Amino acid sequence: MDEDPWAGLERSPSDQAFRGHLISAARPWELFRALSPAGNRVLFMVHDARSSPSGRLPAIAGIALSIRERLHDGKRILALRLEEGEYADIFAKFCDDIAETVAGASTEALAVRAIIDQAARWQALLRGARREVLGPQAQLGLIGELRLLLDTLAPMTGLHAAVGSWRGPSGYPKDFELPATCIECKARTASGKGTVRITSEDQLTDEPGHSLLLHVSTFACADSTVSGAVNLHGAVARVRKAVDLTAAFARSRLDEGLDTVGYDGAHSYDFWWLHVGTAWHEVRDGFPRIVPGMYPEGPSGLSYDLSLSSIRAHAVSDDRAGQLIRAGGRIA
Template sequence: MIPNDTPWSGLEVGKVDTRRVNASARWNWFWAVMPRADVALVLQLSDLPKPAPDLPKLRNLEIRFQTLPGGPILYVRLNDSAQLELFETLCRDVIAAGELAETEADALERAIGRTFRWHYLLRGGKLEVLSEEAQKGLIGEIEVLKLLIATFGAKPAVAAWTGPSGAPKDFELKADCIEVKARRGASQPFVKITNEHQLADVPDRRLWLAILAVDKVQPPHGRTLTEVVSEVTELLERTEPSAIMDWDMHLADAGYDVLHDYSPWRWIVSAPDFHAVTGNFPRIDAPVPLGVSSLSYSLALSACTPFRTDWGDLQANLIGEVRA
């Protein structure tokens, strides 16, 4: 039985029955009921894309292209009626993303990309919100990511963001690596290096340390982590929707869940200070003596000052890397 308070109520069960989502919508979206009484969202297409793009494989969802007498469609079908409320939220989110598109091909790409965003949520997600320290760290990395997006474009910048996957450095490019440290502005003038690999040299790559102040503030000042994430998501949706899947994968790896409430925390963030980690830069470098591992230590900001560089110089190095 389909509840009356859903967009599928009134559709006939036992056959394929559809209802247009919105007569004024730019693209042809339909609420649908499939033969097994499963509810679905349908996007009617003029043509099937060639080659067909990869489709997300999600537990309790079936996502496929199909050619019907009226033409080809993409459908997203729910196989677990217990998740009906969540599925409606997913569908409305997918529609909203697709409606931003100027062409049908772009609408399809955005719809698929937004469906990929839900892969992590529908397989369980995180039970708890990120701690304050984890929020600060993620915000710091996103601030550096925004600079790289402006330099390289979204796709290569997001691909270079390796910190959430557990890589030794937060960003790994062809000839450069960047480690990011977020600190409280009023704290002691140190940053915590959590292992001996974070500032270790990488063969044939330059290494940079970015340090930002990320401070908790009271409303109405600052922004929540959700707002910081949404800003980048909206940027990708406007400029390079093909990067959204990687973006969401990284957020999921970092422990960010779109359904968590981050409204109790608001943050302001400084522009990052960059340092060239080279020569006599103060650090414990790998390899360390045999039998010693998992080192952590405090690095004094004053000791880093001689190695300070500004973003313009670093950006020139990065642009040179692209042109090389």
């Protein structure tokens, strides 16, 4: 480590009275570095009691995470204390990331939540719980689903209902299941073949009492400097921010889904894409597809490429798709 940001700090007189150095990069929020009485590195945030989380704090391996009330003014202190000195270099970088994230929070409550969320990232790193990084197509597919959830479904159904309709991570055959409409979501690159991959016979089978829509998003490979380009971290952060602001009760459901599909905030996702187009298709009689029971003697467990040119006749307008999503059922 080139420079220790805790170098030169005096040890705090007690764990109830941290003496810290304000991190200017995190302004306007009050984030500090400090040393505990025993010399442990500490990162803490002073905040109003109304911004504190109401639930129990997570147990974090290698970090003591705590909230206490400051007696002289009733404000709260959220503190992260590094318990193992051997991780000092990693902790310094980790705290820099927290400061950057906190600075971008629009409210004090979101800044506090950001610290706790980042602590979960530290836990994954320290426990060696890192998973295999999602490949480019898996990243793009997840970006497409999150974009559909936030930009299309949420304005029609409300964000809480949109998150609840995201059923693919739970093992359901369709990505989204609304009261009377199911949506299978596919994402493709503009430079790729004019096909989408159907990964099972169940993805395009009819569901009793439901309409079925196929949503295809097209993305162009882009550089991170291109306006509007997004990587997987950015797509996740955008949805989380919206949920925290307007549908906080859905946050655990969202995070559970992200975890199930293999998203890991500790991974690097270096592929960037720019959304360039969306097409809706209504899956009904005459739609080219393979469904369960079509081949009673086998084969089964099929996946196949579906040509976009073969389903062009089944394309529907945004208005038609919106009618099905809002009202449910098949609209004549």
